[in-house]
Amino acid sequence: MALSANTPRTLINPNLINPIRIKIRNPKPPSFSNKRKPLQISSAQPQQQLSLLLNNSLNRKTPNSHLHLLCINAKLQEALKYLESMQQLQIPLDEDAAIAMVRLCEWKRAFEEGSKVYFYISNLSNSLSLRLGNALLGMFVRFGKLGDAWYVFGKMLERDVFSWNVLISGYAKKGFFDEALCLYHRMLWVGFKPDVYTFPCVLRTCGAVPNLERGKEIHVHVIRFGFEADVDVVNALMTMYVKCGDLPGARLLFDKMSRIDRISWNAIISGYFENGECLEGIRLFFKMREHRFDPDLMTMTSVISACESLGDERLGREIHGYVVITGMSADVWVCNSLIQIYSSFGCWETAEKVFDKMEWRDVVSWTAMISGYENNEFPDKAVDTYRMMEEQGFMPDEVTLASVLSAYAWKARYGDKAS
DNA sequence: GTAGGGTTAG
Numbered sequence: 130m131a132l133s134a135n136t137p138r139t140l141i142n143p144n145l146i147n148p149i150r151i152k153i154r155n156p157k158p159p160s161f162s163n164k165r166k167p168l169q170i171s172s173a174q175p176q177q178q179l180s181l182l183l184n185n186s187l188n189r190k191t192p193n194s195h196l197h198l199l200c201i202n203a204k205l206q207e208a209l210k211y212l213e214s215m216q217q218l219q220i221p222l223d224e225d226a227a228i229a230m231v232r233l234c235e236w237k238r239a240f241e242e243g244s245k246v247y248f249y250i251s252n253l254s255n256s257l258s259l260r261l262g263n264a265l266l267g268m269f270v271r272f273g274k275l276g277d278a279w280y281v282f283g284k285m286l287e288r289d290v291f292s293w294n295v296l297i298s299g300y301a302k303k304g305f306f307d308e309a310l311c312l313y314h315r316m317l318w319v320g321f322k323p324d325v326y327t328f329p330c331v332l333r334t335c336g337a338v339p340n341l342e343r344g345k346e347i348h349v350h351v352i353r354f355g356f357e358a359d360v361d362v363v364n365a366l367m368t369m370y371v372k373c374g375d376l377p378g379a380r381l382l383f384d385k386m387s388r389i390d391r392i393s394w395n396a397i398i399s400g401y402f403e404n405g406e407c408l409e410g411i412r413l414f415f416k417m418r419e420h421r422f423d424p425d426l427m428t429m430t431s432v433i434s435a436c437e438s439l440g441d442e443r444l445g446r447e448i449h450g451y452v453v454i455t456g457m458s459a460d461v462w463v464c465n466s467l468i469q470i471y472s473s474f475g476c477w478e479t480a481e482k483v484f485d486k487m488e489w490r491d492v493v494s495w496t497a498m499i500s501g502y503e504n505n506e507f508p509d510k511a512v513d514t515y516r517m518m519e520e521q522g523f524m525p526d527e528v529t530l531a532s533v534l535s536a537y538a539w540k541a542r543y544g545d546k547a548s
Numbered sequence: 549g550t551a552g553g554g555t556t557a558g
Contacts, residue, residue: 232550260549267550294551329553365553395554402555427555429550434557472558496558528558 164506193226200229205237209245228264235268238340243268247277251284259287266292270299290316290324304333307374310343325353329365336372341354344369360388364396378406394422399431407435411444433466442474458486465493472501492523500532511536511546 192215199208199282208230222230222511227250247265250257252369257265262285269278278299280529293316301311313331316323323331330352335344348366356362363382370379383389383397394417401410414432417424424432429452436445449467452458460469464487471480484498495518504509515533518525525533 190551228549263550270551291550298551323553326552330551361553368554371554381555390554391555397554399555425555429555430557431555434555462555462557469558498558500558526558532558 135471139322144528150395152435169235192220196222197228197229200226200233203233203237205233205239205242208233209242212246212249212536216306221253222249223368224261229262231261231268235264235271238272240272240274243272247281255284256286257281257284257356259292262286263289263292263295266295266299270295270302273299273303275299275303288321290321292437293321293507294324294330297327301330301334306338317350323350323356325356325359325361328356328362332365332369336369339373341370341375344373353542358387360386360393364390364392367396367400371396371403374404376400376404376406378508389420389422389426390488391422391425395425395427397432402431402435402438404440405503407438410435411439415472423455424455428461429457430460430462432467433463433470437470437473440474442476445470445474458483459488461487461489461491461494465491465497468494468497468501472504475505477501477507490523492526492529493516495523495533496526499529499536503532503536506539506543507545508536508540512540526542 153539171367179293192211195210196208196215199484212222212230212360216457227246230246234240234246247268247269250261250265262281265281269275278296282292282296284289293312296308297312297316300306300312308329313323314329316327326525328347332344332347335341335347343364351357351362353364363386367379367382370376370382379397379400385391386393388529394413398410398413401413402406411432414424414428417428432449433445433452436442436448445467452460452463452467459462464483467483468480471477471483480498482499484494485496497516499511499518502514504506512533514527514530518529522544
């Protein structure tokens with residue numbers, strides 16, 4: 130859909146808004162369309178190949194095919210050298226090859242190289258096509274380079290909902306929540322219809338501020354655009370209500386959902402935990418099991434922590450049994466939570482058993498154990514564990530050091546329980 | 549043809 134003077138000027142004043150913070154996903158490996166017949170690669174070096182190919186003046190497309198193939202094979206450095214040669218010989222880069230290069234740079238998280246490619250592209254033309262513009266937008270947003278993304282967006286001859294979504298998510302990810310919401314309103318203003326990807330991103334901007342009024346306004350949009358039955362959008366809505374502290378609002382949505390997935394359960398369960406209503410959260414966790422939904426690591430880490438808030442050791446042990454049966458006890462986060470709750474219940478020996486069985490540990494595991502000993506009045510054990518941690522090459526952080534210092538202070542004052 | 553949403557501790 131192109132921006133034109135005829136696009137309906139609908140909805141909402143674009144001057145609303147406020148900011149949030151969003152996590153960044155790992156990029157997926159690039160997939161390349163292969164409409165063009167790929168060139169057979171010979172064993173010759175790229176430079177030699179290039180001169181061979183260029184000598185064949187009948188087929189000016191060949192260097193682009195070769196470049197495309199280098200990208201398919203993820204040979205970034207070779208592809209860049211090849212591109213430089215093409216540049217020297219003033220061979221135009223075609224759209225497919227350019228997109229392949231951009232995607233490869235994004236996948237390899239190669240910002241410098243991506244910028245070089247963009248520099249080359251922008252020297253060739255003052256405007257960008259939809260496909261190439263979207264690829265560049267995706268790359269710059271992935272690198273957190275909003276200025277470049279914005280510049281690309283401005284150079285695009287045509288934009289689609291993907292272009293808007295990527296830009297909105299970019300601003301939201303960097304914490305520019307006002308700008309992200311403003312962009313969303315501009316998107317509506319120029320006549321684009323939001324899709325299932327737009328709402329989760331926009332709703333998180335309301336949840337992170339938090340701003341319930343704005344969240345409710347987006348909820349109205351969800352209904353108006355007909356997404357109130359979409360499980361992904363409703364999950365995002367629920368999360369927005371949870372983050373804004375409106376648990377009844379979230380629960381109302383949850384109870385009305387015609388289709389529920391694991392994310393819906395996790396969102397509402399952790400929503401109760403986050404808002405201090407651990408009992409109801411646990412009740413829903415059991416209901417989730419009744420409905421034959423398998424909890425995942427996210428569910429279990431939050432449920433284990435809730436047992437600590439509830440001070441329910443028996444439940445903690447039951448949950449521990451459950452994670453062992455389901456194989457989730459191999460997860461570092463799950464184990465760290467278990468060490469934490471057992472230490473808080475005074476069951477330091479059980480915490481120790483969990484710690485000893487761990488195949489992989491991180492600084493949190495070590496610190497949980499050290500502070501577990503320290504809180505249970507075993508400063509010697511805390512110090513010994515700290516030494517072991519150092520011996521095994523783990524870098525203590527400020528939480529670790531605070532626990533060790535506290536253990537030393539305790540020992541100096543009261544001695545060790547064990548001695 | 550690409551992207552978004554649930555947990556994130558000691």
